[in-house]
Amino acid sequence: MKFNTVIIGGGLAGLTAGISLQMAGKSTAIISEGQNALHFFSGSLESMEEAPQRVVDLFAQAGIALHYNPGYRLMPMGTLKKSTLSLEDISLFPETKIGNKALIVSFSGYHDFFCGFLQEGLEKQGVQCRVQLLSLPELEHLEKSPSEMRSVQIARTMDLIWENVVREIRILLRDEDTVILPQVFGLKDTSVLSRIRQGIPAQVVFTGTLPPSVPGIRTQMLLKRRYELLGGTYLMGDQATGAHIHDGAIHSIVTHNLGNHFMEAENFILASGSFFSKGLRSNPFEISEPVFGLDVEQAEDRSDWYNPEFMREQPYMKYGVTTDASLHAIKGGEPIKNLYAIGSILGETRPELGTGGGLAIRSALEVADQILKQTEE
């Protein structure tokens, strides 16, 4: 199998790079082993204070509407967090208070949305709260097994019965100016979000639940669909296990499922994420990158990897693979000519590219542009 570019990792970084290259007519494949950080996505992209139109368009073409109002979003514990570029699920408030009176609504048997914490947090900010649990007959089949009563399962049903929820909330609503709902709407049909907002005579705020994140899973599905519609090959559930390297360049990739059928390409992009996605691994002696054995920036003394105060910033989260100015990955001190590293596997080694979602998107676009420029030359 031969492609222009093979990408390892199908999270935000890998998909952004893959879509950009496919849009420019390049043949690409993404190998993606498992869950990625989008499955836990809050709905707001970190360090995207300024979003170039190109990013907004790339998402819009995939069916993902992003909006940006400098402001604050409501967190699951009832606190407010400064926020940047966000999905349409996320309400951004100009001031640090969401309203005066809030009705918090959840569903009986659903334990992944903490109404009590939300109420406590909001009341500390002077918002009067009332909590109501809706008993919906359509959710009874999920209630029989607590493992089924999860955000995504509920969201599948909600896409069909959201009008019943609106009707029930209209009956419950007294003089509240705000209705707070868990993010379990619009999994497949995002128009449900605006229709709920239109149907309830108060501002409606959708707030985070325990993972998996419904807006995150939707984002992943839509980006993947866009990539495949553009002709990209997405090898779901496969794992890159090694590579053939000759003369400082990657010749092909070995994957778990393809065995002796190696994946050849002119360029390779490593977008395998950080520790969370096993793009980086650690043992008591070192932090390593498992596919290519790349150089990883890290403190020599293990006791410097972490801060013993658990809630403090942890140094190991900043570690990542080292790259040259063009994001070529470095192995044994030398850049590999046709291997680039993007996204959270960079840790905070490239602060100029931002953090979180901002880093994933910026580094992906940067590398896609370089690959395209290289073929023009």
Ligand SMILES: Cc1cc2nc3c(=O)[nH]c(=O)nc-3n(C[C@H](O)[C@H](O)[C@H](O)COP(=O)(O)OP(=O)(O)OC[C@H]3O[C@@H](n4cnc5c(N)ncnc54)[C@H](O)[C@@H]3O)c2cc1C
């Ligand atoms: C739990 C969590 C929540 C986050 N929430 C937010 C948020 O709300 N907003 C924000 O801006 N940032 C958030 N971040 C930061 C996040 O790192 C970035 O936003 C971004 O999504 C990272 O994308 P990525 O593509 O670099 O890596 P990932 O999303 O981690 O994707 C890497 C993918 O590569 C795959 N992979 C790994 N090794 C291999 C291999 N050998 N072969 C094949 N596939 C492989 C993994 O299975 C995974 O699917 C969050 C991070 C975490 C860990």
